[in-house]
Amino acid sequence: MARLAATSLLLLLILLTGGCARPPVRELDAARSAMARAYAAGAPRYAGQEYQAAKAALEKAEDLVADGKYEAAQKLLPFATAQARLAARQARKNRAEEELARIQKEREERRKKEEEARRRTEATTRKKTVKHKTVKPKPPTPKKVTRYRVVRGDTLPAIAARPEVYGDPFLWPLLYKANRDQLTDPRKIYPGQELSVPRDFEPGDLKAARSEAEKSPFFGRLRKD
Template sequence: MMLSRGHRFCSPFRSLLVALCLTGLVSGCAVAPREELGGAQRIVARAYSLGADHLATEHYQVAYEALKRGEAHLNAGEYEQARSAFAIAEHFARVAIQAAQEEQDRLEREFKAKEEAAERRRQLEARQEASLSQDSPKSATRPRRAPEAKPAPEPPPEPEPEKVSHYDVQEGDTLWLIASRPEVYGDPLLWPVLYRANRDQIKDPRRVYEGQTLEVPRNMTDADLDEAREQARQSEIFPIGQLLPLPSSIK
């Protein structure tokens, strides 16, 4: 009688225990695969940083698409499908990393080989050039270009003669010739200035005598000079038409 009641008590307990176990298993399967998501994201990002997107394009593309597919499953609550997609993404990301590293190594070897070939070519050209320069005639026998003729330097300008305040009359002088001399006025039309300043010893402006010392006025305005030139042009004492141009001996 006691065994019968004990047996009836154990059966419901056993059923409850099995139900609890099944509930635990189901709950474990329903946990979102966040850790798997993080691992897949990190390995795909590493593949991208190593240039797998262009060095191992095919494998990287598979990994990237699997990662995106797993994220979509995760958002839809399809956890088992998400775990499978994340595993695929991680696998192909690792394959892409290895392929990218191998491709990078190949490119570096190829670049180094090209650089070495270019250096050998430069060295060969340098040796050939040195050999040609040794075999060529000496530079002393080569025709030399005639130096370009340099234009003759222009003679320095003649210094202006120092202006005088007195002039000693020479044989053959006239007021016209004296006024034209550079050290006097350099302008024969200014002879009236000399005549007016030396009226005390010049009676006839046509005649001056050797040994006379004439005063040469300097403090004159432009108006005074213009007036003297106009007087010379109108005067018949030294006809301009006959006296100009001056003889070359007094220019």
């Protein structure tokens, strides 16, 4: 009789034990692993909302396991795992977008700095160019001649004004006096005539020549020119 009672009690214990839910060890490990990967991906910073939802679900499930409420914990853990995985994916995406934006910003800043440096260089170059601008050389002074061959359209004042002669139309009387052997009228010269251009004169001769030119028929025309 005692053996029968003991057997009945053992069967009852087996039934009771077999009927209770077991701790969701596998589900708990999966949720914790997913949370660890989300954390490593930077989810607390880049996917805060999803990460906090996963964290809260995992902590609640752990509390349920601690209280022996395995069935309720087993229902909550898949949600914690899914949220943790979502947080990891979102974190990797947001992190990549932030890195791309950072790279683009650095490139733009570098481009602006290079452009500013180029402008400063060009401005400095322009200043140096203006400051040290090459002065165009003056045309060489024509070699003074002692003979001049008359061409069509020449007049004594025009010849005297030529740089290689005197560079002054009012000095034409010097030419006239030096060539009296072939000139009878200062207003009449002809192409092909070769005139002597005197060089051995005194300053007073220049003054006298200008005075004579002013009194001549050429004077009014010379003043207009």
